Structure formats: C-alpha cells, structure tokens
Amino acid sequence: MLPGGLQAHGFSVFGYVVLFVACGAATIPLTLGIVRMIAGASWSQRLxxxxxxxxxxxxxxxxxxxxxxxxxxxxxxxxxQRTNQITDACKTYLDSLPR
Structure with a gap:
C-alpha cells in the first residue's frame, strides 16, 4: 500500500526480471535458426x-x-514513481512536499 491509499499496479520487479530473461531465452533459438539460414563458406563464418x-x-x-x-x-x-526519470511536473510536486 502506498501513501494516500494508492495501490501499485503492473509487474513487480520479479515480473520484469522474468520478462527480461524470457526475451533473452528467445534469442538463443533465433540465433540457431539464423545460423541455418545464413549461407557462408564455413560453419565458423555462419556462427x-x-x-x-x-x-x-x-x-x-x-x-x-x-x-x-x-x-x-x-x-x-x-x-x-520509483525512478529518477520523473517528469518535470512530478519534480515540482515532490519538491513542494515538506521534508
């Protein structure tokens, strides 16, 4: 639960990591498929x-x-927002909050 009764939506950090790893795992079979498609003089050049x-x-x-x-x-x-890439409007808003 966040301040003001707000609730976070979307992926958790674990969800983003799983998505990132899944995208990486997909490149391995694609690489092997590309090796078969590329015509080269030798296996090492194709690889x-x-x-x-x-x-x-x-x-x-x-x-x-x-x-x-x-x-x-x-x-x-x-x-x-949990990033340093926040918008100017949020910077102004967050700077105006008492510390």
Missing amino acids: DRALSWSMTVWILGVMIFYAAMVLIERQRPCEM
Whole structure:
C-alpha cells in the first residue's frame, strides 16, 4: 500500500526480471535458426554472423525495453514513481512536499 491509499499496479520487479530473461531465452533459438539460414563458406563464418546479429538485436531490445519501462513508469502518479526519470511536473510536486 502506498501513501494516500494508492495501490501499485503492473509487474513487480520479479515480473520484469522474468520478462527480461524470457526475451533473452528467445534469442538463443533465433540465433540457431539464423545460423541455418545464413549461407557462408564455413560453419565458423555462419556462427560469427549469426551471433553478431543476435547480439545486435539483443542490445537494441534492451534499449527498447528500457525506454518502454521509463514511459510506463512516467505515466504513474507522482507518489508511485520509483525512478529518477520523473517528469518535470512530478519534480515540482515532490519538491513542494515538506521534508
């Protein structure tokens, strides 16, 4: 329970971790599928290309995941935001509270 009788909605931290790990686990079979599709001179070249693309997709996915989580967090009421990426309106509101 949060101040003012507010209740948190959405994933818990554990839920976000599970989602993050599930996305990572999905890249392993995709990498193996890409290895089969890429035509190369040797197995090592195919594996190198597939892992390069997999790592690129993984890094982009992490960035998109982070951006989405920040956007979701910023839509919450000021009292429920648990990030340093809060909006200017919430900064003003939180600074006006007595300490």
